[in-house]
Amino acid sequence: MKKIEGTIATVIGFTGCVGALRENTCLLATYSFILTSLLLLEMTLGVLSFIFKDWIKAQATGGFQAFIIHYRDDPDQQNLIDWIQEDWLQCCGIEGPKDWDRNNYFNCSSIEIGSSEACGVPFSCCKRETNTMNGITKNKQCGYNVRKPGNNRELEIHERGCIQAAEDWMDRNLLLISTSAVATAFTQILGICFAQNLRADIFAQKAKWH
Template sequence: MPAAVRKFRRETSEISCCLKYLLFASNVVLWLSALLVLSVGIWAWSEKDMFRNITRLHYIALDPAFVLIILGGVTFLLGFMGSVGALRENTCLLAAYAVFLSVLLIAEIGFFAVAFVLKDKGWIKNQATEGLKAFIRHYREDADQQNLIDWIQEDWLQCCGIDGPKDWDSNNYFNCSSIAIGSREACGVPFSCCRRRPHEQIKNKQCGYDVRKDGYGMELSKIIYEKGCVQAGEEWMEHNLIIIFTTVIAVMFFQVSI
């Protein structure tokens, strides 16, 4: 075959150089970010010795470290296929990348469509309730879950329990019957349920002690949040619906663009 013909065929098969390196650069950033998230998740799991403690896998899906591992792993694979496929102009990797991205996009659209359809039937509320129940039951058993629910109650929603402070009775440490075994936290709530006082520099970790005991002697609403986290979450979503919708559209647009 003449050299001119080979050169012409090679030139017509090449993709735009600008598009190639734009795709490569964006996926390298995605790949490195995913590597960081994956590393943090694996480190957190190893610190808790979860790789050997299989008995705790019954609530694995609620483990923030596990979520980081899954999210980091999927994104790492996606970024690797996109960056290497673009750099090497490998059609197999690029095809797998496109299919993988399309599946993720369809799954996200399907999830949000189902959530929107079932929102009035209580599906989202039921899922949130079941997740919070597990968080409350295992509050002292997993540091990551403990930090997560403390953040939800204190920093994000300013709430306490599922429907209110009484829900902490389902935790062995905060149950009122635990007074008999000497639990100092019995008939109380975690410190994250407490309202932050003006000019308070250091949070009082014992502020929730005894607040659910009969005859506590102080007005409860001034000490702790009495609103449940499910109701607080519903109100937060209603107030931030435009921001949530815009964020979802932006994420989907980014996925389509890369």
């Protein structure tokens, strides 16, 4: 994904800068076309995300559920879910800690086979004051046994699910997201206008020569 983004940024920068410096109308047209395409794509995605927000929520829920099930099987998925739960949203599970019962390692029935993680949650579910030892070393066993009856888990782990936490995050940052989107669109429109004006000037100058 980063390679694709880097390639697009490089192409935009090259066509814009070289097209302007060399007064190359073909490169300027390419620059305008790319910016226009990106602008239309962003607008389309924005409208679709609003119209199909329930579908997006369902897809996110299904994806998160798959991440929980395969938490110990894929290191990349494990790191992603830990980042979401610990660093970004401070949440646990899809709707709450009980969702970790879907994972074979954290399922409460795994007590019978001697799993130390049975009836627990990953360390990323723990509140920050409980997942470190001496305020420095991360305690990756802080989530062990927290879902067993009788434990005051609300003192140790996050009770809020990540779907609700994501919705709350969107509500809190809606103004910032909207402002960033408008600023990005405005910048792209300016780039398109400048490129088209420069092309028109170049064509006008060439017409004088001929």
